[in-house]
Structure formats: structure tokens, C-alpha cells
Amino acid sequence: MKQLYRFASAFLFILFFRSTGLGQSITFSELNYNSDSTLNSGNWVELYNYGTDPVDISGWLLKNVNTIPFFTFPSGTTLQPGARLVAINDSTKFISQYPFVSNFIGTLPFNFGNNGDQVRLLDNSGIVKVFMEYADSTPWYTAADGAGRTLELLDAAQSPDSASNWFVGCMSGSPGTAFIPCNDPVVFGEINYHSDSITDAGDWVELWNHSSGYINLTGWSFKDSHDDNIYNFPANIQLAPDARLVLVHDTAKFLSRHSGVTNRVGPFDFNISNAGELIRLFDHTGKLNFSIVYNNHGGWPDGADGLGYTLELIDPNSNMNDPDNWFDGCPEGSPGVPYNPNCNIGIQNVLIDKLRIISNLTHHSILIDMPAADILSGEFQVLNIMGEVIFSGTIHTNPVSIDVGTLSAGLYFAAIRNGKKLFTGKFIVP
Secondary structure (H helix, E strand, C coil), X not given: CCCCCCCCCCCCXXXXXXXXXXXXXXXXXXXXXXXXXXHCCCCEEEEXXXXXXXXXXXXXXXXXXXXXXXXXXXCCCEECCCCEEEEECCHHHHHHHCCCCCCEEECCCCCCCCCEEEEEEECCXXXXXXXXXXXXXXXXXXXXXXXXXXXXXXXCCCCCCCHHHEXXXXXXXXXXXXXXXXXXXXEEEEEECCCCCCCCCCCEEXXXXXXXXXXXXXXXXXXXXCCCCEEECCCCCEECCCCEEEEECCHHHHHHHCCCCCCEECCCCCCCCCCCCEEEEECCCCCEEEEEECCCCCCCCHHHCCCCCCEEECCCCCCCCCHHHEEECCCCCCCCCCCCHHHCCCCCCEEECCEEEEEEHHHCEEEEECCXXXXXXXXXXXXXXXXXXXXXXXXXXXXXXEECCCCCCEEEEEEEEECCEEEEEEEEEC
16 A cells, blocks of 8 residues: 655755766866965856867856755856856955956855865756865865965866866966966075974075066065964065075074075074975065975975975976975075086985986996886886976886986986886986
């Protein structure tokens, strides 16, 4: 006998079904979930049609982890091939930061969580077409968490629900447009956050003006992750094009190791963390101008963590928060001047990610050696400091010998790829 059930009052049931793949070539391509207070554009997410056909998303829903509230895309909302649309939750804040961005829609009736959240796009049948769940901790980039930067997608054809498919973009992000390499006039070119106990120079940070114009630092300030830790630059400090300025924590310690460095200011009255943290540069208007989050693990150079080296920047236009864009350069660093590979004598023997590079100066070659279990065949590349491939080849033996006699003096990187495994190391040609 069948039983009938009746409800005494009306209920609203919303059923969501999750699909197994991405929806019709639509993906999330950029996310701003926690703005810096001086660059507050509200929360927003960028949708991108990476396919070859238009996609009508009229009636589709955008939501975070909660069932309600949600945003419904209005009738007539179509993303053309290659088009981007920014869904925002505060038009006043967004327009104040991006007055020339017009391809936005809103407003979202919810925020994205500062500590992590879900971002979901559902079609008008309730099927989840695009899904991601981010966090503000490893393996996600923490520099997108209130440091003035955004999460940018690497590969639109791959799932956005993977931390490895995201990177931290430029200051303020690039809503409504494709990512382009950063061009910050002033960057941190070198960081000494943990000196060796014997050669202790105190903490110091090098500012580098790699623009073509003079920059007046009057009214600028430097902070770590704590707003109360602040150093205000002296008046009338001018950074000439390509000039560097060292900001020191302890002047006496610094001069005991680098007495010839005169292009310096300080001291600042706080330490930067040995375990890694956010450091920031603010301009004369009080707005965040530049930031990075360095670390002492997760692929960041080991030599800078109390072993007598510093973090040296490789490419000022590349991802500043990527550990592969930094290396541990000279012993005690090179404050106030560009890195000079001649600070070390000979090709250095290093061991990074099981890749051992052994010098052979007599025959002008290096040997790249790894455990046989890790590599039976594969390809090798030698790259310069700008990431340009100098030469490459196929591995037939282990170790593999590479002739570096034709290379000019400088820092180089060796990379070996075997399937999905990538092993890297660096060497210096004197």
C-alpha cells in the first residue's frame, strides 16, 4: 500500500548536480578574494571563454560554498570566444581601483572567504559547470591573501580546482584582460632574512629601480606582515634608473660585513622572519606599491636560511612569489650592486632535488648525476639567468656530460625532465 506524504507549509528545494568536467569552455581565470586595504576592489572572479564558440550563460548561477545567496546572470549574458567577464560584489570599490575596466557584472550578494572558500558556476539546470576550492595556505599561494595580488590561472584547459594550476599575478591583478608580465618600477632585488651566525649582517632588503625614470621615495614606507612594523624613508631619497638602495635593520652589524656599501638607509626597528613572511613597500599616498611573500621551505633556496647566502632575484618581470625566480647568490650577498657570478670561484657543486652537478674545469664540462632509479632516459636543458634555453639534448647515460666551454661567465640552470618529473640545479661559469 502506497503512502502519501503532505507538507504543512511550502518549502523551497534547490538541487545542485556536479558535472564531471568543465562546462562549455568556460572557466575561472582570476580570483580576488582578499584585497589589501589600500587597494580594496572588493571580491571578484573573472570568467573566461577559452573555446571557439559563444556561450550563453543567461540564468546561470554563481555562488560560494553556501547554498544561498547566489548570483543569477541576467538574460542576454553571452561570453564570446576569448572574452572575459568579471563578476564583482562591490561596484564602487571595483570602479575606484579599475576605472577603465568595463566588462564587469554584478553585484554578487556574497563574499569569498579570506581563509578559503569554494567558487561554483552552475548552469540553469543546477549542474555545476566550473568548480574550485581554494585556500590561503600551502599549496596555494599566500601572496593572494591580502597582499595586493590575485590568483591567476595557468592553463584554461585544465581544472581550476588545483593549486598547481594557479600563480600569483602582478600587483592589483588584471581583471577583464589576459595576464601580461609585470612591470613594477621598484622591486625587492635581494633579501637577507637569516644571516649566518659568524657573518651576521642583520636583516636587510635591497630595493631596485629597474625602470627608466627617477623615483622619489619621500613619504614611502616599508612594512613586514604587521602594519605596526613600519619604516618611513627619509625625505629626498632619489632612486636613479637601475639604481639600488639597501634598507638595513642593524647599521652596526651591516657595516661590520659591508663597510663599503654607502647606498643604504635605516635602521628599521623590527626583524623580518627567519621562517618567511610578507614584506611590503608603500608609496607616498599610503597605497601598497609592491609586495612579496618569501619563505624558507617549499622550494625556496636553502642557502639563504642561515647558511651565509641571500635571496637574489632572477627576473624582475616574472613571478616575484615563485621560489624558482630566486637563487642563493654570493656568500653574504651583494647588497647595493648587481649580482656578480665571479663572487664564487669555479663551477659550484650543488645538490637540488636529487640533481647533482659536478664540475670538471680541466675539460670545461659539467656532469649531471642522479640516482639511476629516477632517470633512465629523458631530456636536458641548460638555461641562462633569464630562463632562455641555451642548448638542450637527449640523455642516454647517467651521469650525462655537458660541454660548457663556450658559455660566457654567469649563472646557469640545468634541468632534466623525465616524464612528469622535473629535476633542476644551478652552476656558475667563472
